[in-house]
Amino acid sequence: MTGGGEVALSNITMVYLKLISYIIYAVLLLGHTRAYTRISDESLRAIPGPGNEFDIKSGKLLAPVLRPRVPGTPGSTAVLNHFVDFFKTSLPKWKISFQNSTSKTPATGDSEIPFVNMIVSRDPTWTTPGEVSRLTLVAHYDSKLTPTDFIGATDSAAPCAMLMHTARSIDAALTKKWSAMQAEDIGVQGFLGIEEHKGIQIIFLDGEEAFLSWTDDDSLYGARSLAAEMESTSHAATSTYHNVISSISLFVLLDLLGEAQPKVPSYFQTTHWSYQKMAALYKRFRDLEVFTSTGGANWFPDVNKIAGPWMGGLIEDDHMPFMARGVEVLHLIPHPFPRVWHVMDDDGEHLDLDTVADWSLLVTAFAAEWLDLDGFLEAKNVGSNATSAQEAHGTRVAGRTEL
Ligand code: 1BN
Numbered sequence: 001m002t003g004g005g006e007v008a009l010s011n012i013t014m015v016y017l018k019l020i021s022y023i024i025y026a027v028l029l030l031g032h033t034r035a036y037t038r039i040s041d042e043s044l045r046a047i048p049g050p051g052n053e054f055d056i057k058s059g060k061l062l063a064p065v066l067r068p069r070v071p072g073t074p075g076s077t078a079v080l081n082h083f084v085d086f087f088k089t090s091l092p093k094w095k096i097s098f099q100n101s102t103s104k105t106p107a108t109g110d111s112e113i114p115f116v117n118m119i120v121s122r123d124p125t126w127t128t129p130g131e132v133s134r135l136t137l138v139a140h141y142d143s144k145l146t147p148t149d150f151i152g153a154t155d156s157a158a159p160c161a162m163l164m165h166t167a168r169s170i171d172a173a174l175t176k177k178w179s180a181m182q183a184e185d186i187g188v189q190g191f192l193g194i195e196e197h198k199g200i201q202i203i204f205l206d207g208e209e210a211f212l213s214w215t216d217d218d219s220l221y222g223a224r225s226l227a228a229e230m231e232s233t234s235h236a237a238t239s240t241y242h243n244v245i246s247s248i249s250l251f252v253l254l255d256l257l258g259e260a261q262p263k264v265p266s267y268f269q270t271t272h273w274s275y276q277k278m279a280a281l282y283k284r285f286r287d288l289e290v291f292t293s294t295g296g297a298n299w300f301p302d303v304n305k306i307a308g309p310w311m312g313g314l315i316e317d318d319h320m321p322f323m324a325r326g327v328e329v330l331h332l333i334p335h336p337f338p339r340v341w342h343v344m345d346d347d348g349e350h351l352d353l354d355t356v357a358d359w360s361l362l363v364t365a366f367a368a369e370w371l372d373l374d375g376f377l378e379a380k381n382v383g384s385n386a387t388s389a390q391e392a393h394g395t396r397v398a399g400r401t402e403l
């Protein structure tokens with residue numbers, strides 16, 4: 001039998017338990033906040049610009065992508081080999097994998113067209129696959145079948161080059177941060193625990209474009225196959241992340257970038273916070289006068305809106321098969337689309353290279369902030385002629401090489 005005194009005691013116990021749970025929650029929240037600290041101005045200035053590596057004729061990163069690369073053609077293979085060479089040679093710590101599929105298309109009769117997605121990733125050294133969540137940066141590398149010899153510079157050669165630049169710009173900082181953490185045993189046993197199990201992957205998707213005209217079946221060939229395979233690839237039953245797709249912390253899709261003065265809306269309520277993080281970095285780069293592209297209207301016009309039902313205007317793109325499986329998405333696609341969208345003028349000559357360079361700084365800063373690389377980014381050149389953001393602007397503090 002339970003007496004009145006015991007009931008009172010259990011009420012007090014309940015209050016204490018609640019209090020303790022609030023304290024634990026607050027401490028966890030503090031830990032989370034600490035794990036996503038604002039990147040410093042010094043780190044923003046230290047992010048290297050691409051120098052001449054986005055030159056459309058001779059630049060090491062972008063020029064090899066500026067060619068027709070329809071799935072299953074030699075151009076596609078050549079561009080894929082360019083990515084492979086780049087990561088194998090310049091970034092050997094990144095794990096490279098491919099995901100293959102084939103499909104008929106309405107324009108190619110009975111032949112099975114091959115689609116090859118390339119995934120490159122870096123995880124903290126101490127993590128196991130089911131225990132790491134990855135910031136996922138994505139662009140499609142295929143080009144449209146028509147018009148013949150279409151290049152697709154904004155669609156999406158330039159975004160691919162931006163992501164290569166991002167990988168290169170954070171590589172040394174990742175190594176330094178993770179070695180420092182491991183030296184202190186923080187990553188393995190530290191209080192931050194799962195908060196620090198953050199990795200990154202970059203996905204170059206194939207077969208985004210329709211072969212004939214955009215339908216559910218004639219589009220997103222690579223993304224549909226990859227999302228399905230990631231969903232069906234399970235981690236160990238005891239894992240924090242049960243399958244590969246749930247290991248995506250945020251899917252950041254870059255598309256149609258490279259025209260001057262883009263306006264990127266905030267498309268999704270649940271990731272409006274990440275849009276605002278991107279927008280805040282954009283404003284800081286402008287205020288620091290690091291960006292070289294012409295200013296004018298804010299690239300992120302929705303920054304001050306409150307997340308709500310006003311969002312919408314969903315644009316079908318490679319995020320769709322992932323979003324349908326519960327992945328959080330930040331879609332960096334301008335609206336309106338570039339003037340050159342799906343016409344022959346979407347070539348290297350019509351890119352605004354200052355805008356391309358600024359996007360590459362912005363995406364790098366977003367990744368660096370996400371991965372808490374503040375204090376680990378070195379103001380040194382990462383490419384043959386790459387310059388730090390500040391050097392590019394000619395105001396770099398003399399003599400500083402490390403933060
Ligand atoms: C984006 C770039 N897309 C194709 N190339 C997706 C899309 C296709 C968006 C049709 C709107 C209409």
Ligand code: ZN
Nearest residue numbers: 144155209342
């Ligand atoms: Zn397109």
